[in-house]
Amino acid sequence: MGIIAILGGDRRQEFLALELKLSGFEILGFGNGVQPASKSLAEALQTARVVLLPVPATRNGIFLSQSGAIDPLPFSAVLEHLRPGTILLGGLLPPEWISEAERRGAVCADYYLEETVQLKNALPTAEGALRLAMQELPVTLFGIRAAVVGYGRIGSLLCEKLIALGAKVGILARSPVALADAELHGAQTGSFGNGIPPFFSDCRVLFNTVPERVLGRSFLSALPQNCILIELASAPGGFDPELAKEKGLRVLPAQGLPGRFYPETAGGILADAVCNILSANGFS
Known part of the structure; x- marks a missing residue:
């Protein structure tokens, strides 16, 4: 089937590699815990027909995302050894990385943008957010006020699970359809166009799922100082x-919870997406 080189990342890449091996692919790792491991980046890319970058591919636009005490791996080094015709896959690939790789004859695709990945990732993200809240709150979720900003895949799941745990849930969203659905599930609702919702005043935990600055100074000032803000959305x-923090609120960055808490589940989700992309590109 040809060799797949898996570069960088975290424990998700280890489980991704295991799933791909079960599908019959030959795997070579570098800059992570994937086995068998290549002795060098050049060796990993010399024979690879497919190169898998992590998700997110980078956190600073220069180096690949990696966990643990591993020497940083710059994307420029990957480009240096990338062969024409190589299939380059990654999660949340920067547009400039795609352009540079395509100029060298690579075929690029972002596996994290696959609809199946987005759908399947919603559950471990929601469960991870609840796990984080239960770890950090000094009270049970039962009976407290919890706010969820946004009502997409993750927000709707959070609403459902919080209500099942006995929390009093408030949903802040734009879509009238989303707000109606939240009300049918037993949540209070507020719209961005109607000012600050009353459930902000006694909120103990707020989960944000919207990747744009929708909560300004007035919204943050309305929250009590014992409220924890859990940021799930990307930059x-x-x-x-x-x-x-100036308002005295505690902020918990919580991007990438599937990989952080459930790497086996997350790795399996990525493996399915990779197999689908490779099949569509005639790789076997």
Whole structure:
């Protein structure tokens, strides 16, 4: 089937590698815990027909995302050894990385943007957010006020699970359809166009799922100081964390919870997406 080189990442890559091996692919790792491991980046890329970058591919636009005490791996080094015709896959690939790789003859795809990945990732993200809240709150979720900003895949799951745990849930969203659905599930609701919702005043935990700055100074000022803000959305996030801290609020960055708490589940989800992309590109 040809060799797949898996570069960088975290424990998700180890489980991704195991799933791909079960599907019959030959795997070679570098800059992570994937086995068998290549002795060098050049060796890993010399024979690989497919190169898998992590998700997110990078956190700073220069180096691949990696966990643990591993020498940083710059994308420029990957480009140096990338062969024409190689299939390059990654999660949340920067557009400039895609352009640079395609100029060298690579075929690029972002496996994290696959609809199946987005759908399947919602559950471990929601469960991870609840796990984080239960770890950090000094009270049970039962009976407290919890706010969820956004009502997409993750927000709706959070609403459902919080209500099942006995929390009093408030949903802040834009869509009238989303707000109606939240009300049918037993949540209080508020719209961005109607000012600050009353459930902000006694909220003990707020989960943001909206990747844009929708919570400004007035919203943050309405929250009690014992409220914990859990940021689930990608950059720039739903609020300014420094402004929140100025208001005395505790902020918990919580991006990438599937990989952090459930790497086996997350790795399996990524493996399915990779197999689908490779099949569509005639790789066997």
